[in-house]
Amino acid sequence: xxxxxxxxxxxxxxxxxxxxxxxxxxxxxxxxxxxxxxxxxxxxxxxxxxxxxxxxxxxxxxxxxxxxxxxxxxxxxxxxxxxxxxxxxxxxxxxxxxxxxxxxxxxxxxxxxxxxxxxxxxxxxxxxxxxxxxxxxxxxxxxxxxxxxxxxxxxxxxxxxxxxxxxxxxxxxxxxxxxxxxxxxxxxxxxxxxxxxxxxxxxxxxxxxxxxxxxxxxxxxxxxxxxxxxxxxxxxxxxxxxxxxxxxxxxxxxxxxxxxxxxxxxxxxxxxxxxxxxxxxxxxxxxxxxxxxxxxxxxxxxxxxxxxxxxxxxxxxxxxxxxxxxxxxxxxxxxxxxxxxxxxxxxxxxxxxxxxxxxxxxxxxxxxxxxxxxxxxxxxxxxxxxxxxxxxxxxxxxxxxxxxxxxxxxxxxxxxxxxxxxxxxxxxxxxxxxxxxxxxxxxxxxxxxxxxxxxxxxxxxxxxxxxxxxxxxxxxxxxxxxxxxxxxxxxxxxxxxxxxxxxxxxxxxxxxxxxxxxxxxxxxxxxxxxxxxxxxxxxxxxxxxxxxxxxxxxxxxxxxxxxxxxxxxxxxxxx
Numbered sequence: 178x179x180x181x182x183x184x185x186x187x188x189x190x191x192x193x194x195x196x197x198x199x200x201x202x203x204x205x206x207x208x209x210x211x212x213x214x215x216x217x218x219x220x221x222x223x224x225x226x227x228x229x230x231x232x233x234x235x236x237x238x239x240x241x242x243x244x245x246x247x248x249x250x251x252x253x254x255x256x257x258x259x260x261x262x263x264x265x266x267x268x269x270x271x272x273x274x275x276x277x278x279x280x281x282x283x284x285x286x287x288x289x290x291x292x293x294x295x296x297x298x299x300x301x302x303x304x305x306x307x308x309x310x311x312x313x314x315x316x317x318x319x320x321x322x323x324x325x326x327x328x329x330x331x332x333x334x335x336x337x338x339x340x341x342x343x344x345x346x347x348x349x350x351x352x353x354x355x356x357x358x359x360x361x362x363x364x365x366x367x368x369x370x371x372x373x374x375x376x377x378x379x380x381x382x383x384x385x386x387x388x389x390x391x392x393x394x395x396x397x398x399x400x401x402x403x404x405x406x407x408x409x410x411x412x413x414x415x416x417x418x419x420x421x422x423x424x425x426x427x428x429x430x431x432x433x434x435x436x437x438x439x440x441x442x443x444x445x446x447x448x449x450x451x452x453x454x455x456x457x458x459x460x461x462x463x464x465x466x467x468x469x470x471x472x473x474x475x476x477x478x479x480x481x482x483x484x485x486x487x488x489x490x491x492x493x494x495x496x497x498x499x500x501x502x503x504x505x506x507x508x509x510x511x512x513x514x515x516x517x518x519x520x521x522x523x524x525x526x527x528x529x530x531x532x533x534x535x536x537x538x539x540x541x542x543x544x545x546x547x548x549x550x551x552x553x554x555x556x557x558x559x560x561x562x563x564x565x566x567x568x569x570x571x572x573x574x575x576x577x578x579x580x581x582x583x584x585x586x587x588x589x590x591x592x593x594x595x596x597x598x599x600x601x602x603x604x605x606x607x608x609x610x611x612x613x614x615x616x617x618x619x620x621x622x623x624x625x626x627x628x629x630x631x632x633x634x635x636x637x638x639x640x641x642x643x644x645x646x647x648x649x650x651x652x653x654x655x656x657x658x659x660x661x662x663x664x665x666x667x668x669x670x671x672x673x674x675x676x677x678x679x680x681x682x683x684x685x686x687x688x689x690x691x692x693x694x695x696x697x698x699x700x701x702x703x704x705x706x707x708x709x710x711x712x713x714x715x716x717x718x719x720x721x722x723x724x725x726x727x728x729x730x731x732x733x734x735x736x737x738x739x740x741x742x743x744x745x746x747x748x749x750x751x752x
Contacts, residue, residue, distance in 0.1 A: 179411045182385040184360065186405040187371035189708070190380030191423040192358035193416065196409075197336035198394045199329060199347070201315045206281035206322065216274050223269060223280035226320035231260050233316055233326070234346070241349040251484060252309070252345045258485055259313045264291060281321045288314040312344035332356055337400045339392050348373040358400040360407045362389040375708070382407055433711035437468035441714050443696060445721040450508070450702040451710050454682060458496055461503050463707035468714075471508035473630065473704020474569075474682035475500060477553065478515050485524055487549065493556035501564025510567040510630060510680070510704070512609070513582075514553055515539045534644065539572030544581055554589045561601035569630055571609045576618075579608055579625060609682070611635035616664040619671035629672050630704070633683030637661055655738040656685045662694065662733050662741070669699045680704055690745050692716055694732055697725030 211219055238253035259265055265287060272283040288310060295307040319326040329338060329347055332355035340347070341362045348370045351359075356379070364370060364383030374381035380402035392398065392409055399408040399419045403426070408415060441451040452473030453464040457480075464472060480488050480496060488496075501509050516525065517538020530536040543550035557568055570582045583606060590600050610616050611632035619629070633656060638644060640661060643653035655661065665681075672679040680702030685691045687705025692713060695703065703713060728748055732741045 179415060180388075180409040182360075182388055182407040182409065184382040184385035184405050184407070185364070185366055186402050187364070187366050187383045188374035188377075188379055188381040188402060190358060190378070190400075190402050191419060191426050192337050192380045192400040192402070193419055193423060194335045194337045194357050194398070196339045196392050196394060196396045196398045197332065198392065199338050199340045199343075201311075201326065201344075204322075206279070206285050206318075208282040209279040211273075211277050211279060213277065216277060219273050219280050220270050222321070223273065223284065223317075226280070226317045227260050227266060229320045230313065230316035231257060234260070234313070237346050237349055251482075253349075254484060256309060256313050256346070259310060260317075265310065265314070281318065284314060284318060284321065308342055308344055312346055315344075329356065337398050339389055339398075341389065343370040345370065345373065348377075351377070351379070353377065353379065358402060360385050360389065360398075360400060362386055375706075378708075433715060436711050436714050437466065439468070439714065441470055441717055443717050443720055443722045445723050447696075447722045449696070449700075449717060450680070451713050451717070452508070452510070452680070452702055452704040453707040453710055454704050455500075455707075458499055458503075460707065461500060464710075465503070467707050467710045469507075469707060469710045471510070471565075471702075472500065472504060473508075473510050473680055473686075473702055475509065475511040476515065477512060481514065481516065487524075487552070490552045490556045490559075493553060494559045497557055497560035497566075498563045501560055501566060504564055506565055508565045508567060510569050510607070510682075511557060512569045512571055513540065513557075514543055514549060515571045517542055534638075540570050540578055540582060541572060544578065544585075547585065550582075550585060551589055554586050555593065558586075558590055558593055558600045558604075559598055561604050562599050565603075566601060567605040567607060567628065569607045569609060569628075571632070572611060572635075573608045573622075574612045574614050576621060576625070579622065583625070610668050611639070611683075613640050613664060616668050619668045620674065623671045623675035623677050626677065628678050628680065629668055630680040630682045630702075631665055631668055633661070633665075633681060633685040636664065636683070637685075640664065656688065656691060657694075657732075657741040657745075658738040659733060659735050659741060662698075662729075665695070665700075666698050666729075666733060673699060678702065687713055689713075689716055690742060693720050693725045693745060693749065694729045694741075696720055696722050697727070697729035699726070 234253050234256050238250050241253060242250035269280070269283045269287045272278065272287060273280055276283070291310050292307045295310065316326050329351050332352050335355050335357055338356055338359035340359065342364060343359060343361055358380035359374070360382045361370065362385055371381060371383055380400050382400060382402050382405055385407055396410055399411050399415065401408065401419070411419070441449045443449065450470040452471040453467070453469040454474040454476065455461060455464060455472055456476045480493065497511060517533055517536065527537065537545060557566065560566065568586070570579065573579050586606070593600050605627035607626045607628035607630060608622060609632040610619065610629050613636070615622060616636065637654055637656055641653045641655065643650040669679045678701040681695065681700055682704040686703040687709035689712070692703065696717065705713060732744055735741050735744065
C-alpha cells in the first residue's frame with residue numbers, strides 16, 4: 178500500500194520516477210593519538226585536504242555561474258571563505274597540535290561544535306549556515322579519509338532524489354537530464370536548495386521528515402510539489418491519475434506561456450501592472466520569459482549577502498543599470514537596503530538586539546549608517562538614465578524618516594549634477610507600507626511620495642503581533658483577515674485621493690484568493706515571483722473589477738479570515 182509523506186512545496190511541478198537515495202554519511206573517524214614529532218606532518222596533511230577541497234569548490238562555483246549566473250554562484254564564495262575561517266581551520270590545526278590527535282578526528286570534533294552552535298541560533302538563515310559548514314567540512318574529510326565526496330552529477334537514469342538534505346553544491350551539480358525533482362527530510366522555502374530548485378524550475382519538496390530515510394533506491398515515487406506530497410510505492414491507479422495530472426500540468430504551463438506577451442487586463446477592460454520580484458540580475462531571465470509588466474521589487478540586500486564586504490558604488494551602478502536596460506523602459510522599483518530582522522550581514526557587525534524585527538533595520542539602519550545609504554543612492558541616481566527607475570524606501574513608520582531619506586537623496590543628486598553626472602529628472606520616489614502606523618497615516622504620507630508599495634509579509638506580522646517565522650503562532654499569519662484588508666483599503670484610498678498609485682510586493686500579491694479582492698479594492702500594481710505572473714494574468718482576465726469592488730466591500734465587513742476565504746471561493750465558483 179502506498180505511503181504518503183507531506184512537506185513544504187519548495188518548487189512546483191510533478192515528477193514520477195524511481196527514488197535515488199543520496200547522502201554524505203561518512204563514517205565517524207577513529208580518534209588516534211600521534212607523537213609530538215608527527216603533529217606538523219598531520220597539520221600539513223590537513224592543509225592539503227583543505228587545498229584540494231578549495232579546488233573542487235572553485236570548479237563547482239564556475240559551473241554554477243555558467244548555468245545559473247554569478248548571483249547564484251556567490252554561495253560558493255561563502256564556502257571558500259569558510260575554508261579560511263579561523264573557527265574551522267585554525268581551531269582544527271590547534272586541536273591537532275595541542276591534543277596530539279589525527280586530523281580527521283580533530284576536524285570531526287570542530288565541525289560538530291560549529292554546527293551545534295549554528296543550529297541553536299534563533300535566526301533561520303544562520304541555522305541554515307550549518308548546512309554550508311557540513312558541506313565544506315565533508316569535502317575536506319573526504320580527502321583525509323580517501324573517500325570521494327558524493328556527487329549527483331553522475332545519475333544515469335531518471336530519478337527523484339531523496340536525501341536528508343541537499344547542500345548548495347549538491348543542487349548545483351544535479352544533472353537535469355536525469356534528476357526530475359527532489360525531496361528532503363529537512364529544509365524550508367528559504368534554504369539554499371529550495372532557492373536553487375526554483376531557479377532550475379525543478380520540482381522540490383522539503384521537510385518531509387525522518388521517514389525519508391526509509392525509502393530505498395529503486396522504489397517508484399510520485400513527487401507532487403504542487404501539494405507538497407511524496408507518494409511512495411503508488412498503486413497503478415495512482416500512477417494513472419498522476420500521469421494525467423502531470424500531462425495537464427505541462428499543458429497548462431504551455432497554455433500560460435501564450436499569455437507572456439499579452440497585456441494584463443481585467444474582464445471589464447481595466448489595465449493593471451503585473452510585475453515581478455527579483456533578488457539578482459540572473460532572476461531577470463524568468464521575468465522576461467514570463468512577460469512581466471515590470472519589476473515591482475528589486476531586493477537589493479541580496480547584493481550585500483553571501484560576501485565578506487560591501488558592494489562598491491561602481492559595482493552597484495553596473496547592476497542597477499543592467500536591470501534597467503534589460504527591462505527596456507518598463508518600470509523597475511528598486512528598494513534601498515533592507516537588512517536586519519531575519520537578514521543579517523556578519524561583516525556589518527551590528528549590536529545584538531533582543532527583538533531585531535522591531536529594531537535597527539532597513540531604512541532605520543540606512544539613516545544611522547549614511548555612508549552605506551549614500552553609496553547606494555549615488556549608484557541608483559547614476560543608473561537612472563538607463564530606464565524607468567522608481568526608488569522605494571522600506572520600513573518607514575513616521576514622516577520624519579521619509580523626509581530625511583528624501584533629503585539625503587536630493588543632496589546626492591545635487592552632488593552628481595555638480596560633478597557633471599547626468600541624473601534622470603523622472604525618478605519616482607515611494608515607500609513601502611509595512612508598519613500599521615504608516616498605513617493609518619497614509620493620507621499624510623501620500624502627499625510626499627509618488628507611490629506606495631504594500632509589503633504584506635511584514636504588515637501582517639506586525640498587525641497580528643505574530644512572528645511569521647515562528648511555527649507556534651503560524652496560525653496568526655492571516656493575509657485575508659478583515660483587519661489586514663481594511664488597512665490595505667485605507668492605503669489604496671489615501672493614494673487615490675492624492676492622485677498616486679499603489680502596488681503590493683508581498684506574497685499576497687500573487688495569491689489567487691487575494692487577487693480578486695485586491696483588484697476590487699483598486700490596487701494598481703501586483704508584484705510577485707516571476708513564475709506567478711502568468712497564472713495571475715490568466716486569473717485577472719476572468720475577473721470584473723466593477724463586480725469585485727462590490728464583493729470586496731462585503732468582505733471588509735466580515736469578522737474572520739475563514740469567512741473571507743469561503744466568501745471568495747463561493748463567488749469564484751459561480752463567477
